[in-house]
Each structure stands twice: as C-alpha cells, then as structure tokens.
Amino acid sequence: MILSIKYFGLLAEVTGRSEEKIEFSGKSISDLKTILFQKYEVLKNKDFQIAQDNELTANEAMVTATEIVLLPPFAGG
C-alpha cells in the first residue's frame, strides 16, 4: 500500500523532506522502520516516535493506516 509519511522537526531536516509517499509491502511498524533506516541512515541515531492514523504506535504493531507521522521530542523552551 501507499503510505504518506510526515517528518517533524529535526527529522524533516535530516531527511530533506517534510512529507512523502512510499510504497510499503511489509507488515509491522518495525518493518517500516527498517525501510526508512535503509532510505535515511541518519534516522537510526535520532529519537522519535511513530504515529499511525494520529495515534502513537509501537514497533510490534501492524501497519493498518496510511497516514504515518514521525514525531521527535523538542528540546527548546
């Protein structure tokens, strides 16, 4: 399926995009991460959480939605 991935904060900078669509044939969020890490090695060292369909999700969860967000913590205040 085609996933729409959004990158926030520092993640948009290191990947060079704030949003993109990718073809995904894997199953879990963990599979998705593997694909993203292959595409953007720099993501491996970054802290972030993944949300699908606007809900925080775990590595083991199955990808069931097409709207994915990569959410990093923000340090500033």
Add this chain to the structure above:
Amino acid sequence: MNRYSRHIILPEIGQEGQDRLSKSKVLVVGAGGLGCPVLQYLAAGGIGKIGIIDFDTVSESNLQRQILFGASTLGINKAIAAKAKLEDLNNTILIKAYPEKLTHKNALAIFEDYDIIVDGTDNFSTRYLVNDASIITNKPLVYAGIYKFEGQVSVFNYKKGPSYRCLFPKQPENGSIPNCTEIGVLGILPGIIGTLQANEVIKLILEIGEVLSGKVLYYNSLNHQINLTKVNRCEKEIQKVMDTKTVFEALDEEINCERPIRIISIKDAMNKKNIQWIDVRDTNVNPKINHSEVLQIPLKDLKQNLNKIELGKEQILFCQAGIKSKKAASILQNHKIHSSFSLKNGACEVMEYFNNKNYDR
C-alpha cells in the same frame, strides 16, 4: 470597572470561575521563551499565586522572544525580573520568585505548594525532572517544547492521563537535539506555543472545553500544519517513576557530577601508557582500522557494550572527526566511567600512528 469584567461576563467563567482562578496556584518552570507568555497571561488573568523558577539571568539575545524583559533587566535573574514586571501588570496577585536551579532535591517541596505545573524548560534533563516530580506529587503538567518554527503542547498527569514518559520513554542525551541557543528559534513561535499552554492552564482550572490530555498537539508556524496525536498512558513508565519516590532527592548526584569531556590530541595520546583505543564509528566507514589494539564499538552500540570497557585503563575514543567520540565520552560519563578521552583528531591520524608504530618495530 472590575479588572476581570471581560472574564466575568462570559457565562462559561462568571464570578465563580474568576474566583477559582484567584484561588489557583501555578508554578512555571523556566522564565524563557515559553515561560514569558505563559506568565504574562496567567498574571493578567488573575491566577492567585504564581511561582517562577529560573536560575538564569537576562541576556540581550533573550529579548527577541522573552517579552517580559528589556534593557533595564539585562544581567538580572529571570525569575526576579519577571516577578517585578508581572507585579506591575497585576498587583492583586501573589508572585513568588525562585532564583535557583530546579533539582531533584528541591523539586518535590516546591511542586507541593502548587496546583498546576507549567514546563517552560529548554533541556531534556530538566524536562524529565519536571515530568517525574509532577508524577510523584500528582500535579497536572502543562508541557510544551519548541524547535525552530515548530512546537508541541500537551497536558500530562491529568486525571490518570499519560505523562511525558508515555510519549517519549527514553530521555534523549542532552545535546542530541539542539535547543534554541544552538540553532535559533523564530521569536514569535514560543509566543504562540506558550499562549496555548496558558490557555490549557485556564481550561484546567475552570474545567471548561476539552483539556489537551491524552494527545499531543504539534504546530508548524511556517505552513500552519496542526497535528493531534493520541498518546495512551503507560502504567509501566509511570510506575518506574513512582518507584524512585523515596530516593528522588538523592538522584541529583548523577546530574550534578557531569564533568567536562576530556579532549586529547593524537600526540598526547601516543605518549600515554595503559590505554584502550576505541573506534566508535559505524563499521562500514573508511578508513577501516584493523589492529589488535583497537576495539570497535559503534557509538549506537556503546551502551550495550559497556562491559568491554577496561576500567583499569584510560580510553581513547575516536571517530572520523572528533564529534561522535565526544558523544561517546559523554555516554561513558553518564555510566560513571570517567577514564575516557575524546580524540581531537580522526581515524586517518590514528591509522597513521599505528602504521608508524608497526614500522618502528
């Protein structure tokens, strides 16, 4: 005319709501980019007691966004300067300044005196401290974090809702994500995000609308993208914090004993005896150094390989250009290993050294 008449004529607030505000006590941690707008609206709105904790002093580069300060307060402690400004704005409320650093030692006692905590901190160690102390003292926490043109807001520990650790369980290393001092920030951004925080404080007190609990709001000021992400409470994370309750005040040691990273040049490293060379680069990076005296532990795997650190020796950590090795030294320090140096030079120089060494033999 009553100072609060525009509040009072709102049926959603009324005199009763305004009385609630005047009976409330709110602590704002950090009087910086976020803290200033939060404080300004809370004081104007008639919150009965406002606490401000900040150890820092006002500098000129703060004035672009920290709107409570000006030329007359340069060099003055932010909590004290903010208090003076806010007392002019509203002299009918109580404002208490804590011109000190929030620590594990003082956090619980200070938090106990307030009903709601507002997070305006600018680094992860204080942010996690604020979160943990809020969990232990059972106070709702109005959180925000900012990055350049973007911000996040949420309300944690509210009516059995999630905490910051349920959103981000793992505390990032300080420095892994740059703050405003390091990369800059649009001056208006903390104004927008801080105002959202103040709004949540007022809603919490008045019990009106929908409190931003159980979800984190993300806002991008460049394209007005807004995103709400649902976050569930994670009992395991909360319990971990509750387990530290009895020793909480003693946890300070670890934060306070941060020592500066020791940097060493290849020349000085060469003259040292009894050392362990550690290459913290990823294994696929060139030049590869295959030498019996060089241990390979990529930075990302360092925490899982602390047992390979020979504690009787000093470690020379190196990478391609001396940046990852600094992070590695900091990780070791966080694990109470203070015998390491970060090499100023890179792998090329190390390779040269070992090539020459072999040749000498």
